[in-house]
Amino acid sequence: GGYPLLGRLGAGGMGQVFLSRTGSGRLLALKTIRDDLSSEPGFEERFAREIRNSDRVRSPWTVTVVDYSAPGRRPQWLATEYVPAPSLAEWVTAHGPLPRTALLSLAGELCGAVQAVHQAGLAHRDIKPGNVLLARDRPRLIDFGVARAADDSRHTRLGVSVGSPGFLAPDQAVGGVAAEPADVFSLAALLVHAATGHG
Incomplete structure (x- = not known):
């Protein structure tokens, strides 16, 4: 290029x-x-x-x-x-769970991010700590277009949906089509991970 x-x-x-x-x-x-x-x-x-x-x-x-x-x-x-920032996954691995104030702020920001994706008529389909960058001004949700194209390809080839274990909605885990409700489930799982360091 x-x-x-x-x-x-x-x-x-x-x-x-x-x-x-x-x-x-x-x-x-x-x-x-x-x-x-x-x-x-x-x-x-x-x-x-x-x-x-x-x-x-x-x-x-x-x-x-x-x-x-x-x-x-x-x-x-x-x-x-380019956003010079660690992912949420990297931050939690290095520092442990987020403090309560930071967690509440992250939750509000990511709800805005997911809402913006859905208002564009899209679903992310791979919300996980590795796809959230903790930039200084606000978090960034990344990788949804590429992840969706790959998921479609794998679903076609294998007959099952491929995503990130621990953050998949139940309908995704059994090969269903991921849509907006699955994103909300994945966001909740991500916030549990941010709050506890597990998940």
């Missing part, structure tokens, strides 16, 4: 994430998609559709989509604004 890779930020089930930047110097998080996912029948179309959908969510609690790969490009990739 013409964006230089400045360093590796991490890796997960979808692929790797790199620090990059635009020609003007704006920092980006550039996620590359694993080749085996990219080669799944129909994944490319779902990926493009879901990223466009994700870009419809204009909210202070989500990251801005900057660019993504053209059809047919390998590896497929997604560039979003």
Whole structure:
């Protein structure tokens, strides 16, 4: 995509994430998609559709989509604004449960984030501590477009829904279609994790 890779930020089930930047110097998080996912029948179309959908969510609690790969490009990739912040999962692992005041603040902010996603006509489908960045100004809910495209692909291939154990709604866990109510369940499970360090 013409964006230089400045360093590796991490890796997960979808692929790797790199620090990059635009020609003007704006920092980006550039996620590359694993080749085996990219080669799944129909994944490319779902990926493009879901990223466009994700870009419809204009909210202070989500990251801005900057660019993504053209059809047919390998590896497929997604560039979003870079938020220099730990995930909720990382924070809880390092420091333990959130204090009560911070927990209540996080709950209110994330309710706003989930509401913004739903008002755009979307469901996140993978709300978990690793998908919440604890930025200094407010938390950011990340990764819903890519997670949904991958979940659709796995559901088609395996006949079951794949998500994050411990944060799946019961209907997701048995292979049902995840929608807004499942997001609310996952948010509650995430807040239990933030409050207790478990879950």
